Amino acid sequence: CSSDLADLPGTLLIFLERLKNEITRLTTVKALTLIAGSQLHIDLRPMLAEAVPILASFLRKNQRALKLGTLAALDILVQSYSDSVTPAMIDAVLAELPALISESDMHVSQMAISFLTTLARVHPEALSKISGAILTELMALVRSPLLQGGALAAMLDFFQALVGTGTASLGYMDLLRMLTGPVYAQSSALAHKQSYYSIAKCVAALTRACPKEGPAVVGQFIQDVKNSRSTDSIRLLALLALGEVGHHLDLSAQPELKAVILDAFSSASEEVKSAASY
16 A cells, blocks of 8 residues: 555665664575565565665675575565666676675575576676686586585586677687687596586586587597597597487488497597496
């Protein structure tokens, strides 16, 4: 009713005061998350300019529950009030994210990556600012043996959303090179075999989002398996990527594919044989 609407500005001020109070801030974050996601469409826009920087500062705190709650709140606020979220607000949050994307806490990482995915869908122009520290941490996390389950699923969603934004220097081939580059650049293998599986899944996620790129990249992976100069690491990744891409896209037009996979069973490397089987 109209009297309730008249009370709203005063109520929002109370929320801001509670947000600044160390004792009440976590409860307030949870309340804001519920309000922003409710079907009542309560207008929180008047408080966003002050509230979002405060929320961003919470991502620096040592309290894990506060970090998780804040990431959830920021995600729903960006979704529900996208027209009122300014570049300055987004920048304040992005500045805090590199420290949160780490194998030391996969759930916090998952929430941070989910926020980035929301940003890619709602404010794609903001993704041009993630090419530095955030992207470095994301690529390091892809190579972590601990990346699995919900965190891996969030990473795959993010890559699909990111490549769909058409952001300069973050196109399909740019991201493909970032993901696979360490395998091709190093004469020695990556430290963990799980890394190859995660990279292959990310390659497949990108290719699902950009199916026109599929034939060329699949053809290159086939050549990588065949090439006598390829290291076992390159063959391992290429075979896993062929499997992951072929799980989602029809590769029957690739005439060499079957023979190349079967030939890989004669490799001296058990890992390559295993990847061919996969």
